[in-house]
Amino acid sequence: MSILQNYSENSVSDDVDITPHVTGETSEYLGRLLIGDDEPRLLNSLCSILRDKGFEVDGAEDGDAVCQRLRENAYDLVLLDIRMPGKSGLEIMAWLKETGVDAPVIIISGHSDYRIVRQAFKLGACDYLRKPYDVDELIRAVGGTVLERRQARSQAATGWSNPLTADFFKHTLDHLPDLVFSLDERKCINYLNHHSESLLGLPTEELIGQPFSQLVHEGDIAKLPLLFGKNEVGESVTQEIKLKTYHGGIGYLDCDITVASPLEANNTALTYAKPPPAKPPFLGIVRDITEHKRTLALMEFHASHDTLTGLPNRSLFMDRLTLAVSQASRNGQKLAVLFIDLNDFKAVNDTYGHGVGDQLLQKVAAGLTHCLREGDTLARYGGDEFTVLLPSLDEKKDAATVARKLMNSLETPFQFEGTDLRVSIGTSIGIAMYPEDGAGAETLVERADMAMYAVKQKKKNDFYFYS
Incomplete structure (x- = not known):
């Protein structure tokens, strides 16, 4: 459903031009794009932006229309929303693989579910942009993908000597936000x-004239032989490599670097160091993926951690x-599982509100964490319940000490900033030991839970071992 206005599922806005733009000559365009999005105004906006940048653009408001186009x-290049009437964006990508239709895909969606993003990349998406999209990021992603695709086609069909190809690349390289470079036979930079x-x-x-290796983070120097080795025999290679940056000091960027060795080069297409090489052995594109990696890492973190x-x-x-049970079994070690429940936490929520309750959980989590070793794990199991994994124990009494x-x-009592409020909270803890109380992870948690409830039934603010 549109986030701007309600539209019937099959309606098309009068002001959205989704008719294919067919011309007799396509060389005047930077590339031909297809956009699939069920929100008419966003579709119109995307089409307008990319047409203004020199692309030929067709649009479709449902997945079946996308497949027909x-x-x-x-x-x-195809830009797809995840959710559309008919086929979804993921279903269209699966259809592309099944039918063998050759079209790279960038996903543009308001959904950032880590599992959906991962599935999109598994199905072959070359990028994932989240709505509301940043225009500069959009142009960079589209331009880079189209350039790589046309570069591969041009090399395969006519090589770099075709004048039309040279003009196209000269114009595109000068305006592409990605870093484009070429190297001589010594792997020194002769174009940027x-x-x-x-x-x-x-x-x-x-x-210009400096070895490419001087730009590479010391820890990634060992990746360069693989980056250059394969394309010396005609294969293009993409590697994730850290590059040094010099914005007010030395820093680093995570980059995807694609390097290819062209069959032949037209020196008029690029401005080279003098004297110009007869044939640049290596051509490459550097794409900054620092923010992309940070976003994926954050999404993966949220998928496995309590917010x-x-x-x-x-x-x-x-x-x-x-994993710890498997290691303990292999090494003949003990481990303990502690199941922790906060006493009367519901009364705190009812008395002071959920805001105070949430702050209390954060303070409790911080306090419990300080009691543990680096290799131990404290988790929020749910609600006011926490679990602790204590691996590599020598004796049962070690778990009691913790x-x-x-x-x-x-x-x-816990204090709360900006108030005189002080809240006390007790805890009941149940403990299960491996291997005495169970050989599997589920069993150990269940028995630690049973021991915790035994504490609650008899007295609170204590711990019991499972028996």
């Missing part, structure tokens, strides 16, 4: 486009416990 026309200074923080003139406390969630805890520390950490 792909059957009838060849496109340099205008993006070098904004990305790396150094003027182009200072980099309120930042602790591992139940799923991650069970994964770590399963349980006392955890209880003692909650003895002092």
Whole structure:
């Protein structure tokens, strides 16, 4: 459903031009694009922006129409929303793979579910942009993808000597936000486009003639033989490599670097160091993926951690416990699982409100964390329940020692900033030991839970071992 206005499922806005733009000559365009989005105004906006940038653009408001356009026309790039009437964006990508239709895909969606993003990349998406999209990021992603596709087609069909191809690349390279470079046979830089200074923080003139390796983070130097080795025998290679930056000091960017060795080169297409090489052995594109990696890492973190406390969630805890049981079995060691429940937490919520309750959970999580070793795991299991994994224990009494520390950490009433409020909270802890109390992760958690309930039934603010 549109976030701007309600539209019937099959309606088309009068002011949205989604008719294919067919011309006799396509060389005047930077590339031909197809956009699939069920929100008419956003579709119109995307079409207008990309047409203004020199692309030929067709649009479709449902997945079936997208597939029909792909059957009838060849496109340099397809931009898809995840949710559309008919086929969804993911279903269209699966259809592309099944039918063998050759069209790279960028997903543009308001959905940032980590699992959907991962599925999109598995199905072959070359990028994922989140609505509301940043126009500069959009142009960079579209331009880079179309350039790579046309570069591959041009090399395969006519090589770099075709004058039309040279003009196209000269115009595109000068305006592409990605860093484009070429290297001589010594792997020294002999061309950089205008993006070098904004990305790396150094003027182009200072980099011409320098070994490409000087731009690479010391820890990634070992990746260079693989980056250059395969395309010496005619294969293009993409590697993730850290590059140094010099914006007010030395920093680093995570980059995808694609390097290819062209069959032949037209020296008029690029401005090279003098004397110009007869044939540049290596051509490459550098794409800054720092923010992309940060976003994916954050999404993966949220998928495995509790958003309120930042602790591992139940799923991650069970994964770590399963691994710890396997290691303990192999090494003949003990481990303990502690199940922690806060006493009378509901009364805190009812009396002071959920805002105070949430702050209390955060303070409890911080206090419990300080009692544990680096290799231990504290997780928020759910609600006011926490679990602890204590691997590599020598004796049962080691778990008892940790349980006392955890209880003692909650003895002092918690204070809340900006108020005189002080809240005391107690805890009941159940403990299950491996291998005595169970050989599997689920069993150990269940028995620690049973021991915790035994504490609640008899007395609170104590710990019991499962028996």
